[in-house]
Amino acid sequence: xxxxPCCYADGMNRGPWTPEEDQKLLAYIQQYGCGSWRCLxxxxxxxxxxxxxxxxxxxxxxxxxxxxxxxxxxxxxxxQLHALLGNRWSAxxxxxxxxxxxxxxxxxxxxxxxxxxxxxxxxxxxxxxxxVLESANGDPKNASNLSHMAQWESTRLEAEERLVRESxxxxxxxxxxxxxxxxxxxxxxSGMLLNQTTTSKLAPPRCxxxxxxxxxxxxxxxxAAGNDRHGGGGDSAGxxxxxxxxxxxxxxxxxxxxxLGFLEINARDQKxxxxxSEISTMQLHKMNxxxxxxxxxxxxxxxxxxxxxxxxxxxxxxxxxxxxxxxxSGSSSNAVEERARNEDNYYWHDIINMGDY
DNA sequence: AAGTCGCTCAACCGCTCATTG
DNA sequence: ACAATGAGCGGTTGAGCGACT
Numbered sequence: 001x002x003x004x005p006c007c008y009a010d011g012m013n014r015g016p017w018t019p020e021e022d023q024k025l026l027a028y029i030q031q032y033g034c035g036s037w038r039c040l041x042x043x044x045x046x047x048x049x050x051x052x053x054x055x056x057x058x059x060x061x062x063x064x065x066x067x068x069x070x071x072x073x074x075x076x077x078x079x080q081l082h083a084l085l086g087n088r089w090s091a092x093x094x095x096x097x098x099x100x101x102x103x104x105x106x107x108x109x110x111x112x113x114x115x116x117x118x119x120x121x122x123x124x125x126x127x128x129x130x131x132v133l134e135s136a137n138g139d140p141k142n143a144s145n146l147s148h149m150a151q152w153e154s155t156r157l158e159a160e161e162r163l164v165r166e167s168x169x170x171x172x173x174x175x176x177x178x179x180x181x182x183x184x185x186x187x188x189x190s191g192m193l194l195n196q197t198t199t200s201k202l203a204p205p206r207c208x209x210x211x212x213x214x215x216x217x218x219x220x221x222x223x224a225a226g227n228d229r230h231g232g233g234g235d236s237a238g239x240x241x242x243x244x245x246x247x248x249x250x251x252x253x254x255x256x257x258x259x260l261g262f263l264e265i266n267a268r269d270q271k272x273x274x275x276x277s278e279i280s281t282m283q284l285h286k287m288n289x290x291x292x293x294x295x296x297x298x299x300x301x302x303x304x305x306x307x308x309x310x311x312x313x314x315x316x317x318x319x320x321x322x323x324x325x326x327x328x329s330g331s332s333s334n335a336v337e338e339r340a341r342n343e344d345n346y347y348w349h350d351i352i353n354m355g356d357y
Numbered sequence: 358a359a360g361t362c363g364c365t366c367a368a369c370c371g372c373t374c375a376t377t378g
Numbered sequence: 379a380c381a382a383t384g385a386g387c388g389g390t391t392g393a394g395c396g397a398c399t
Contacts, residue, residue: 016367016393038384054385055368090387105388106366361399369391376384 013047017056021046025053026061059102066098070107078104079112083126 013021028034028044034057037050046053059065070078074096081092089101096104113123120128 014369036384051370051385052368058386059367087388101387102367110365359399361397363395363397365393365395367391367393370389371387372389373387374385377382378380 012049012052014052017048017060021048022056022061025056029057029061055102059100062100064098065100065103067103070099070111074099075112078108079116082108082112082123 017025024044024046028040032043034040034054037054040046040050041048041053044053048056077095078092081095085091087105089105093099093101093104108123116123116126122128
């Protein structure tokens, strides 16, 4: 009846791990893998429960963990995925393979959530607090399309998540020791049997198609807006983590963001801006090579003053569409909101017209 | 210098779901 | 089919640390 119990409850160490314990766990996993977490501590000579060992390995000792500051793109990915998936950290972590769920969750709770809140965005719903935006073009059909798209994407994401895990597991099977047994789902995610060699074999994570679309459209619109800006365009409507910069000048973005009081531009933000600027330049170059013309021209006609109108607004609209909620108040309290709505309309119009959904 | 406060993040807890016999 | 167990997930806690008073 059931599995053979292999637990031993008493005499367990708790609290922070000592370097000696880490060393024991590392040495054991490197040599034998981690087959059964339940039995591992005893075999490794650790006075810890299996759960504690798994957590320590997954969140700290795994060789493929990337530590340190989150990059601009990681920030964006987390926010976008959170808008789509909510608090499904494991799913989100699948797309940031070098980050742990714990790390992502902590980062969200301590940084991103606060920044969103500071900007007046509800970090749970990704909607602006006290304000509501219209859906794409105010067209129920578009809203329906996007709602369907979101549902589809959510389902697809789960399947994708499984595939990523399975593919990782395949790689790991090269080093699979005897007695291996998989857990509920994520043997790979747990870093089971990973060593430096196998880690290096892992395929890069696949990105969400929706995110790709989103990012490319955002980039395009921002670049276009940036051209406008340099041509003496209008003012900004807000900055999203300093990402909403459209021009080639990071200084402009910093100034605008600071002036708006949405965030403090510190060294880290500045680094983000620089990083994003480089990425934008590279992608613009790629687009120009592919299309044979300046992609920045595409949006000129309707992005006259959209320099700093932000990803956040797009995300908010996305969410309202995804949830099927159509704010539709129609009466904006100020010009900023009005402009945000207009840009959202163009943005979602672009996405809808990309087809394939 | 001592106390307080706020922040970060490693670790734990409780629940759910998958697996096993 | 069922119960027992393993493992993963997400929420929460609290130790450690720096900034501030």
